[in-house]
Amino acid sequence: ETGVTQSPTHLIKTRGQQVTLRCSSQSGHNTVSWYQQALGQGPQFIFQYYREEENGRGNFPPRFSGLQFPNYSSELNVNALELDDSALYLCASSLGSGGVQETQYFGPGTRLLVL
């Protein structure tokens, strides 16, 4: 059984560019959540997808968008990158309808640096 994987591991972009981060859920999991972890901070919830539909969103602007595919893998897209978008982006998958009592399994993250 493979765990949650994310790609790429590291990424450097410049301000104003767009970026796409990818996540493969743990086998059989149908729910994926994305979090942003700034340096020295705890993760902050961006949004969650359940069966290809957005199922909850945190306090992030619309330039943060996502997709979930039929195989339950997921993408996080960020447009018009800002310096403050520099962070570790974590993906977490779980099995079920996304209720928080279901254990979320986290990937190793993608570290994004915006210059």
Place this chain on the structure above:
Amino acid sequence: AQSVTQLDSQVPVFEEAPVELRCNYSSSVSVYLFWYVQYPNQGLQLLLKYLSGSTLVKGINGFEAEFNKSQTSFHLRKPSVHISDTAEYFCAVSRDTGRRALTFGSGTRLQVQP
């Protein structure tokens, strides 16, 4: 809205000593509570969670936590730590209904010294 305060940013401790990592939360509704651990260059791993029932929760790697509703706390404890416990520990909370998201504290760095 709910919030989480982890009172100590760093906790140094000697190997085989006991440790307590403190977590307080604020919420106007009932919550679920979690502790996660993050090893260097890795994602978060669930240590334990409190959903309901017994207020003393046992987790993996010998950790346990106690939910105290009157003090709105969920402190993490281990009676004897190992070098391998060196990591960042995050307390998290979520409402038991509605928005399906975890709110994390800012983390506590546990540094176990030989």
